[in-house]
Amino acid sequence: MDTKKGRYDFNAIEKKWQKFWEKHKTFRAEDFDDSRPKYYVLDMFPYPSAAGLHVGHPEGYTASDIVARYKRAKGFNVLHPMGWDAFGLPAEQYAVSTGTDPKTTTKNNIDNMRRQIKSLGFSYDWDRQVDTTDPNYYRWTQWIFLKFFNSYFDETEQKARPIEELPIPAGLSEVEKQRYVDEHRLAYEAEVAVNWCPALGTVLANEEVIGGLSERGSHPVIRKPMRQWMLRITKYAERLLEDLAEVDWPESIKKLQTDWIGKSVGAEVNFKVDGFDKEIGVFTTRPDTLFGATYMVMAPEHELVDMITSDEKKEVVKKYCGQAARKSDLDRTDLAKEKTCVFTGAYAINPVNSEKIPIWISDYVLISYGTGAIMSVPAHDERDFEFAKKFNLEIKPVAQPSQEDIKKTKIYTDRLFDKAFDSSQSDNITPKEENEVVESIIEDIKAGKICWPFDGKAINSGRFNGLSTAQFKEQITNWLEEKGLGRKAINYKLRDWLFSRQRYWGEPFPILHAEDGRVVGLSEEDLPLELPKVENYKPAGTGESPLANIADWVNVTLPDGSKAKRETNTMPQWAGSCWYYLRYLDPENGQRLCDAEKEKYWMSGGGVDLYIGGAEHAVLHLLYSRFWHKFLYDLGYSQSREPFKKLINQGMILGEDGQKMSKSRGNVVNPDKVVADYGADSTRLYEMFMGPLEATKPWSMQGVEGVYRFLQRAWRIVIDEDTGKLCEAVKKAQADETTLRLLNQTIKKVGDDIESFSFNTAISAMMIFVNHLSKQAVRAESVVGKFVLILAPFAPHIAEELWAKLGHSDTIAYESWPEYDKELIKEKEIELAVQVNGKIKDRIVVSAEADEEQIKQKALSSEKVIAAMAGKEAKKVIVIKSRLVNIVI
RNA sequence: GCUGCUGUAGCUCAGUGGUAGAGCGCUUCCUUGGUAAGGACGAGGUCAUGGGUUCGAGUCCCAUCAGCAGCUCCA
Numbered sequence: 001m002d003t004k005k006g007r008y009d010f011n012a013i014e015k016k017w018q019k020f021w022e023k024h025k026t027f028r029a030e031d032f033d034d035s036r037p038k039y040y041v042l043d044m045f046p047y048p049s050a051a052g053l054h055v056g057h058p059e060g061y062t063a064s065d066i067v068a069r070y071k072r073a074k075g076f077n078v079l080h081p082m083g084w085d086a087f088g089l090p091a092e093q094y095a096v097s098t099g100t101d102p103k104t105t106t107k108n109n110i111d112n113m114r115r116q117i118k119s120l121g122f123s124y125d126w127d128r129q130v131d132t133t134d135p136n137y138y139r140w141t142q143w144i145f146l147k148f149f150n151s152y153f154d155e156t157e158q159k160a161r162p163i164e165e166l167p168i169p170a171g172l173s174e175v176e177k178q179r180y181v182d183e184h185r186l187a188y189e190a191e192v193a194v195n196w197c198p199a200l201g202t203v204l205a206n207e208e209v210i211g212g213l214s215e216r217g218s219h220p221v222i223r224k225p226m227r228q229w230m231l232r233i234t235k236y237a238e239r240l241l242e243d244l245a246e247v248d249w250p251e252s253i254k255k256l257q258t259d260w261i262g263k264s265v266g267a268e269v270n271f272k273v274d275g276f277d278k279e280i281g282v283f284t285t286r287p288d289t290l291f292g293a294t295y296m297v298m299a300p301e302h303e304l305v306d307m308i309t310s311d312e313k314k315e316v317v318k319k320y321c322g323q324a325a326r327k328s329d330l331d332r333t334d335l336a337k338e339k340t341c342v343f344t345g346a347y348a349i350n351p352v353n354s355e356k357i358p359i360w361i362s363d364y365v366l367i368s369y370g371t372g373a374i375m376s377v378p379a380h381d382e383r384d385f386e387f388a389k390k391f392n393l394e395i396k397p398v399a400q401p402s403q404e405d406i407k408k409t410k411i412y413t414d415r416l417f418d419k420a421f422d423s424s425q426s427d428n429i430t431p432k433e434e435n436e437v438v439e440s441i442i443e444d445i446k447a448g449k450i451c452w453p454f455d456g457k458a459i460n461s462g463r464f465n466g467l468s469t470a471q472f473k474e475q476i477t478n479w480l481e482e483k484g485l486g487r488k489a490i491n492y493k494l495r496d497w498l499f500s501r502q503r504y505w506g507e508p509f510p511i512l513h514a515e516d517g518r519v520v521g522l523s524e525e526d527l528p529l530e531l532p533k534v535e536n537y538k539p540a541g542t543g544e545s546p547l548a549n550i551a552d553w554v555n556v557t558l559p560d561g562s563k564a565k566r567e568t569n570t571m572p573q574w575a576g577s578c579w580y581y582l583r584y585l586d587p588e589n590g591q592r593l594c595d596a597e598k599e600k601y602w603m604s605g606g607g608v609d610l611y612i613g614g615a616e617h618a619v620l621h622l623l624y625s626r627f628w629h630k631f632l633y634d635l636g637y638s639q640s641r642e643p644f645k646k647l648i649n650q651g652m653i654l655g656e657d658g659q660k661m662s663k664s665r666g667n668v669v670n671p672d673k674v675v676a677d678y679g680a681d682s683t684r685l686y687e688m689f690m691g692p693l694e695a696t697k698p699w700s701m702q703g704v705e706g707v708y709r710f711l712q713r714a715w716r717i718v719i720d721e722d723t724g725k726l727c728e729a730v731k732k733a734q735a736d737e738t739t740l741r742l743l744n745q746t747i748k749k750v751g752d753d754i755e756s757f758s759f760n761t762a763i764s765a766m767m768i769f770v771n772h773l774s775k776q777a778v779r780a781e782s783v784v785g786k787f788v789l790i791l792a793p794f795a796p797h798i799a800e801e802l803w804a805k806l807g808h809s810d811t812i813a814y815e816s817w818p819e820y821d822k823e824l825i826k827e828k829e830i831e832l833a834v835q836v837n838g839k840i841k842d843r844i845v846v847s848a849e850a851d852e853e854q855i856k857q858k859a860l861s862s863e864k865v866i867a868a869m870a871g872k873e874a875k876k877v878i879v880i881k882s883r884l885v886n887i888v889i
Numbered sequence: 890g891c892u893g894c895u896g897u898a899g900c901u902c903a904g905u906g907g908u909a910g911a912g913c914g915c916u917u918c919c920u921u922g923g924u925a926a927g928g929a930c931g932a933g934g935u936c937a938u939g940g941g942u943u944c945g946a947g948u949c950c951c952a953u954c955a956g957c958a959g960c961u962c963c964a
Binding site: 251252255256259260262264266282283284285286297339364365366368369370373374375376377381382383384491492493615618689690691692694695696697698700702703705706707709710712713716758760761763764765767768774831832833834835837838839840843875876877878880883884885886887888 | 892893894895900901902903904907908910911912913914926927928944945957958959960962963964
């Protein structure tokens with residue numbers, strides 16, 4: 001038994017304060033508090049897995065919690081919520097194998113994870129919890145889907161509008177009208193070749209397929225056309241791209257999103273097919289190289305393939321297209337693979353010079369991008385160049401690079417090197433020789449021996465000769481447009497979002513398929529459409545979800561007596577996480593997804609003030625929720641164009657062996673155990689002390705012990721371990737100057753570091769301060785109190801306890817952040833290094849007020865410096881105040 | 890292949906062009922019949938490599954090497 005009653009007993013302290021916070025609802029966020037500025041700090045909510053929390057979760061949660069607590073101390077009205085992204089495959093697969101209702105599994109997992117999260121003492125407003133699988137929540141997910149279904153995109157205004165406002169062309173029959181409307185909905189059905197995974201019995205999104213195998217379980221995936229729901233995210237491509245400028249996100253994430261959206265500007269050019277009354281459109285970003293187009297390549301799926309293929313080529317073409325169809329996406333996009341192709345026997349007419357060019361088919365041309373056909377300019381495109389070489393096609397250069405551009409190339413450096421090697425006479429290359437190398441390269445380009453995929457001056461291009469690439473692009477595009485041969489065009493890599501899954505554990509679509517083929521959305525009053533109970537969670541096997549097996553749920557009689565079937569697909573896991581940050585604002589609202597005034601209050605100033613989560617969501621989750629947010633903005637349900645003003649990504653935590661944590665490696669660290677052994681405060685502190693938040697870094701139990709000892713030291717500078725009362729050294733007294741200076745420097749550093757999310761260095765600064773203070777025989781109460789205040793966001797439990805021991809009766813959570821005194825931070829005397837020719841020879845101490853001349857004299861009179869100068873004159877003396885003196889001799 | 894990030898003490902990391910730092914670990918010593926603890930002192934550096942700019946480079950520029958992450962023929 002420990003006789004020292006006053007020891008740092010983290011167990012008792014942490015339980016006590018967690019209970020206190022819960023009982024007093026200490027962290028309840030106040031709607032519409034105009035006396036303080038608001039601050040919305042959000043964590044990416046977790047999937048409640050059976051394995052519970054891993055140490056990666058508390059990393060981001062601790063960071064956001066420190067900011068939340070700091071902002072409260074700075075006088076902000078802080079909203080800091082937590083919830084559950086609870087639909088998803090694991091619970092469903094567990095249901096398939098055990099027959100347990102995913103509802104039950106999910107509830108148990110949520111309860112367990114909530115307990116774990118609470119044990120770490122995060123300052124969440126638990127009254128605002130959301131759960132995406134709660135019908136009161138997914139009712140609104142379904143409601144938003146209905147809005148997508150009932151909206152179209154107005155190209156002129158570049159925004160979504162209600163489908164009733166869609167202008168319908170005159171002269172359409174009822175059936176045609178219906179079709180026209182359906183074709184313009186932002187949520188629409190399409191027959192698409194999807195990634196079908198027989199083992200999982202479901203369709204996967206592209207991002208869920210890795211290397212031809214399912215992300216989950218690594219089962220083979222094949223392509224299969226199926227009816228799917230799609231969301232027209234492509235309509236928002238431009239806005240999603242443009243508005244990246246107004247968010248404060250890491251540049252790397254912005255770049256990922258920019259690349260994902262993949263905008264390219266160019267022209268669409270129509271090529272006549274020789275002998276047919278048909279045109280093939282191609283998209284190109286280099287319309288200036290049109291004169292150099294020597295052949296054309298179509299995707300095997302192109303609609304004109306059958307028609308234009310000559311009789312003698314029919315058989316090989318058919319065979320080739322069949323093979324391509326069976327290839328997986330992976331096989332088709334593998335760069336390393338040799339390009340394959342087949343000639344159609346048909347020719348196209350180049351519209352600028354009427355030359356006949358052969359039309360080929362190759363599967364490296366993707367039907368889903370641009371027009372599904374390309375013009376090939378081997379002289380100025382690496383891929384076309386390779387292709388042309390391999391199949392002996394004409395290479396016609398139409399752009400000549402400048403000498404300066406040539407000099408930047410690798411081939412130039414290589415040839416120059418070879419030349420220097422050959423000429424034994426001299427080591428130096430003369431300008432004349434340089435010129436020769438440049439000219440030789442230009443000649444090779446003009447002869448079609450080297451591919452030049454960059455800008456250049458137009459040659460072999462008729463009356464456009466001599467133009468720069470930029471001028472040429474503009475003029476030829478205008479010319480094409482005038483002649484009706486083409487037009488300016490913009491393409492995006494971004495595709496529409498495949499929004500349906502053949503699963504049970506997801507939001508049901510509020511959609512009915514009527515007998516007559518009409519697709520009808522439920523009315524808003526009929527929401528939520530609840531997930532029915534099923535006997536068997538196995539997929540229907542036909543590719544339909546288990547819901548298809550429940551006849552009395554699927555079959556519905558409409559008010560007019562006709563029959564209809566419910567949509568049996570469910571929504572993907574992304575759906576619920578697209579808008580959860582809005583539901584936190586008003587989680588109980590039964591009338592609206594969230595109250596307009598509350599939304600205005602909490603989302604003002606550009607949305608969520610700080611969003612912290614893993615970088616693995618850099619593209620998908622963040623792009624999808626931006627898309628939904630913009631859609632809701634168009635319909636007037638949100639005030640901000642962007643949902644997340646500032647974004648921070650936490651890095652991954654590796655196991656102690658430096659490897660990714662995984663059960664199979666046996667290097668998984670369980671937060672429960674760390675909390676049990678060292679306490680929540682030590683766990684939090686260590687998670688932050690490990691290194692920069694964004695970095696990937698390995699766990700170390702020794703490191704945890706290190707911060708645990710720091711907390712013990714912090715405890716002992718305040719509390720006498722024998723008595724449990726304040727140390728005798730802690731008294732109402734004037735602090736000495738050195739301590740005051742260090743205190744003020746520490747307050748400044750910790751505050752600045754929190755603002756810049758450098759929590760590791762803030763902790764380091766506090767360690768230095770504690771080390772100093774522990775050596776002081778007298779520790780002024782005011783100094784100790786201020787230290788406890790800055791420690792509080794990091795280690796809130798111990799801080800509350802110390803704060804109480806210092807005689808305060810209320811929680812520390814709303815105490816003001818201490819101000820630092822700018823004057824007190826300054827050093828009185830400064831030690832300067834004295835260098836002679838850049839090498840340090842001596843150190844001198846001068847008053848902080850000393851002027852340059854005084855410093856100079858003192859430096860020059862140093863014996864060591866005089867010795868180092870060895871009687872030479874000082875040519876120059878550089879004095880950097882507060883830093884050093886450098887004497888150049 | 891392309892892009893991005895990283896490379897500083899044994900480990901994890903700080904380091905606004907101006908003195909090479911912190912925590913952990915380690916050495917040695919001290920205190921103490923509650924010690925699975927505490928305290929003191931100390932050792933430890935080719936700042937990845939090679940150039941350049943500068944009075945002065947861990948820091949800026951160029952090249953190279955190594956590691957990590959992401960992308961994958963987007964015309």
